[in-house]
Amino acid sequence: MKTLITPLAGATALFFSSAALADNHDPAKLQNEALQDSLAFEITEGLTTEVGPRLGGTEAEARARDWAVRKLNSLGFDNVRIEPFNMPTWVRGTETAEVTSPFPQKLKLTALGNSGSTPPEGLEAEVRFFPTLAALAAVPDGSLKGKIAFVSHQMMRSQDGSSYGAFGPVRFIGPNIAARKGASAMVIRSVGTAYRRNPHTGNTNFSDRVTPIPAAALSIPDAENLRRMVERADEPVKMKLVLTPQNIGEQESGNVIAEVPGRDPSLPMILIACHLDSWDLGTGAFDDAAGCGITTAAAKKIMEHGQPLRTIRLFWAGAEEVGLWGARAYTEAHGETRHAIAMESDFGADKVWRVEFNLPEAAQPLREKIVEALAPLGIGSLGPPASGGPDVRSIISAQNLAAIDLQQDGTRYFDLHHTPDDTLDKIDPEQMRQNVAAWTTVLSIIANSDVDFTMPAKE
Amino acid sequence: MKTLITPLAGATALFFSSAALADNHDPAKLQNEALQDSLAFEITEGLTTEVGPRLGGTEAEARARDWAVRKLNSLGFDNVRIEPFNMPTWVRGTETAEVTSPFPQKLKLTALGNSGSTPPEGLEAEVRFFPTLAALAAVPDGSLKGKIAFVSHQMMRSQDGSSYGAFGPVRFIGPNIAARKGASAMVIRSVGTAYRRNPHTGNTNFSDRVTPIPAAALSIPDAENLRRMVERADEPVKMKLVLTPQNIGEQESGNVIAEVPGRDPSLPMILIACHLDSWDLGTGAFDDAAGCGITTAAAKKIMEHGQPLRTIRLFWAGAEEVGLWGARAYTEAHGETRHAIAMESDFGADKVWRVEFNLPEAAQPLREKIVEALAPLGIGSLGPPASGGPDVRSIISAQNLAAIDLQQDGTRYFDLHHTPDDTLDKIDPEQMRQNVAAWTTVLSIIANSDVDFTMPAKE
Known part of the structure; x- marks a missing residue:
């Protein structure tokens, strides 16, 4: 059944008008549904149990890419693929x-x-x-x-x-x-x-x-x-x-890409990122299987309710921990692709407590809509400008992109981050669902908007 | 100065009547003083920093015994000595x-x-x-x-x-x-x-x-x-x-003994225990440097205020973790010594929440006095009968001794016990002081009582 979802979603789109689709992607409705999500945890559990630690450039990371491709295909995403690159590799x-x-x-x-x-x-x-x-x-x-x-x-x-x-x-x-x-x-x-x-x-x-x-x-x-x-x-x-430890020379790593194709391919896409690799000491649950789970569950929720206006691209970056190699490879490979906005989840799985923005003037009404839609989740909006997560900063910088950050509560993040204790048991499924709800809410708004996200040129 | 304390305490005793001495050991006064204690932490810090892990039968445990003898002598205790014994030894x-x-x-x-x-x-x-x-x-x-x-x-x-x-x-x-x-x-x-x-x-x-x-x-x-x-x-x-792991055959371990001599050596002594050895993974702060710190600080507090009626014997047991070898060696060596009562601290350093008793009928008024004296520390008394800690159960059983247990809050004990995480930072100095205050209170009462602690013969 799972592999049938994409063609069905495509077919469904033919029967709905833009208005009907927008209604289908009603932020409040999707937010409520996402609060029952189990997919984010399922992805985190699968990746940490079936692969475990996956240091950039190692055979374990390669197994993680294969796992990701199988998973994203089975969920019905489009254009699922590995984009390989080489990088110098250090092992403990x-x-x-x-x-x-x-x-x-x-x-x-x-x-x-x-x-x-x-x-x-x-x-x-x-x-x-x-x-x-x-x-x-x-x-x-x-x-x-x-x-x-x-x-x-x-x-x-x-x-x-x-x-x-x-x-x-x-x-x-x-x-x-x-x-x-x-x-x-x-x-x-x-x-x-x-x-x-x-x-x-x-x-x-x-x-x-x-x-x-x-x-x-x-x-x-x-x-x-x-x-x-x-x-x-x-x-x-x-x-x-x-x-x-040893340097074992250039090894292959890779980014995993998947898409929810938008109804209007002429509109720049929404890029949502996490990183697939982890440090080698823990199983990389908080950092960053959870981010892949959260962003993917949100994109899947959008997909289930029909085709969004814009394409949403999932970017599971490789070799982040060991030097942001996947982020650079992405920017090199996709410098010509038009992106509207970039976001990332890479700070654990505790609740989102604040949303931050870096948007052009034209998108201010959208910003107000997002702030209002996130308020039921307890998410505030008085913070610094958004800067994007580590794996999207390169493309944001190269293309001067807009950004929205859903800031997670990091109080216990550095208890776990990069330690052997970064394991599945640290994920609180209830807090994780709030993340999926926040991401689903934001995606339902921005992926269905035709506003021009072009940022003013930097001085 | 420290090495002069014992002779001074002895000399002081000559100038005080028994009543004056009892007053000197006023439980409420000593309890308040003990709430300012820093010695228990100092011992725990010293042993875990200067020796660290000290598995029974190993060279590290031998260093710990030497450390203990230096420390107990410097604090002015009497009859400080090592009582060696041999035991089969297993190493990781x-x-x-x-x-x-x-x-x-x-x-x-x-x-x-x-x-x-x-x-x-x-x-x-x-x-x-x-x-x-x-x-x-x-x-x-x-x-x-x-x-x-x-x-x-x-x-x-x-x-x-x-x-x-x-x-x-x-x-x-x-x-x-x-x-x-x-x-x-x-x-x-x-x-x-x-x-x-x-x-x-x-x-x-x-x-x-x-x-x-x-x-x-x-x-x-x-x-x-x-x-x-x-x-x-x-x-x-x-x-x-x-x-x-390997069995490395019979190795030497040992108990460390020290005393506060009582004014009436004909009265059976009070035995207070902890264990000196630890598992090899942590530095044995909670298990059981803390117990040695708490009991020793309480005995020292009594000693500072003049000679008690009964002798108080400190028993820092060897090789507890690996099979209670020190406890057995003590019972063999001291089967003829008359003990009044035995107590142990071996459950971390969090607050004492309950006192438990196993006392003869003649000691019931003393029990009431102890319960009342501990109440200001928040210590309840509705629990099962006392059974003594692991290192005194052997002598309690052999001599059918009375016992009092100052039960510590064990809620987080098994987060730490026998793990690499049993380290000094887990000790809360404030909670540790409450322990010293409770022990000082009980010692000030029982070590100055001439009540007959003989338990009724078992059926």
Whole structure:
């Protein structure tokens, strides 16, 4: 039955006038239906159970693409396809750590993406503690020769996720700074918010001018323990690290695309994104199987009620976590495609609490309609301008696109994000349904509008 | 200064009459002082930071004993000593698991204490799922040949910890049953309550008639994932296990003893216990550095205010987790010592919510005094009879001793117990102080009473 949906939807469209279709896509009605959704959870459950972790460039990610194609076809979407691309690939190896003196004990850590390697037998060195990234940056170049730099500071939970931007640099650029200072390796306190022995990975970036050093994140309890050791020891604290990740060269990744064809192909399409890949430690439920589930369930709900005016394109991006390779590949491949607006779901599955916009003047009445339609879901609208999620920012920038962001509550996001604890059990199906309802509402409005979304040229 | 406390306390005793001393140990006054305590946390912090994990029989546990002796001496206790004993010792090896088909992915698990080993290259076999231990027990002996038995059922949080007793058998005896059925290995869902990728270890016991099989606990998210795989797979789920723990033979462990000498050595002593060893995955903050901190801080508070009537003996037991070896060694060594009453703190550091008693008729007025004195701390008294903690049950049983239990709130105990997440950050200093206040209150009453605690002979 499922494979028959597309032809039927197409056929149905022939029998309805535009007005009837618009009525069929009544936002309030679809919102109510979407509050009963089970598809978003089903997708998240399937992907995390049947594939699990799916690091960009790996065989597991390839299995995830095949899974996605099967799923999207079975749901009746059109033009389901993989758009492959190549990208340099880094994979995790052994990772152990122990304090060797004066308080011997093992510590839990995980390598950061792009981390260099220790020798197979490990590296033992004195730990030099810095309470902030600025304190590390302030020491002279070359002054940390033979030392393990250790930066440890807290990060608070924040609903809008802004703390991650504020405290992320210790991970993004800390190891590069430590390498410049001559350090043999760097360990950081996980850029996360959960007091669990599960460290928070993520990419770090080395400039071409330095040789990547081993770089890892300690779990928060371990970082606090190491800091206490440094503070109470009468002698330097020594640590042994074994980190053996590898660069395995160019590997194939790919984007998965699917569409709900619009009645008027001359109108620019709506692009809705999530990312298919995940970090390798968890099963990537919150980050970002949930986003694929939410956006796909909303598009499917629209499709069930007849053909929308504009084409809706689903974009399940590949290799997001490891450097936004899928987003760049999409922009390269689709630079000539006319997009009206781009949106993404990539911040877990907790409730949407605010909608943000970046729309041209002509779309202001539509904005008011959206705000009103989302109000029953408890979604406010007083926030900064929309900027799009990570996988659509490239095309937004290249084509100067309009954007709408359905901001999810990120209070517990960094308890889970990039950790082994990002698993299906963290999804609250009730909150997830509110997401599907919000997305369905917005899609029902924008995909049936012929307003001109062209943004004013940037100065 | 610290080492001078004992002689001073002794000297002080000469100048006070018994009445003056009793006044010095006024329960309400000491309770208020104990609510400002920082010693319990200091001990917990020191032991978890400077020693960390300390599995019974290992070199780390020996370092913990040395740490304890230094600490207890520096606090001014009397007769501080190690009482060594030998015990068979099991140590963890490599532990990895992966589903190999039809949904390949790694799973997180940890070997149970006394687990057998797989070959170094691992063991791959079909998973046979059972929703309960009874379902496993119901299959014929020998029927699981070449299979990995998998039992997975939930356990609810409970304030009094009773769910652990109800659901613990899957760990305590499940692998022995699976071995009898012919299984190659057994995996269970962790007997714990936290949705984290950190499994819950603990001992399992094999009878002499079966050869121990590899036995491990999956983290709860992994157990749920494996169960979903079994339920959705069209073919048997296969799993590869690498578990290489070893029995390393008889090793030395030991109990650490310290005393606050009483004014009347002819009166039977008060025994207060905790255990010094921990499981190897966490730093043993909740289980049970906290118990040592709480009981020691209370005894120290009594000591600071002059000599009590009865001797208070601190008993930091060795090798509790791996089979109550310290408790047995204590009973063997001190079977002739007259004890009045035995108490233990071994259930974390959250607030005491109930006091339980097992006292002779003669001590009923004392019981009423204790109930009244604990009421300001919010501690109720309507519960079952006291039975003592794990390290004092042996001596209670051997000598038919009275007992008082200060029951701690165990709601989050099995989120942490026996997992890597049992670390210092889980201690709430404010709740810990309430524990010290409760213990100080009880000690101030019972250690200054000459009531006869002799229990009526058992039938």
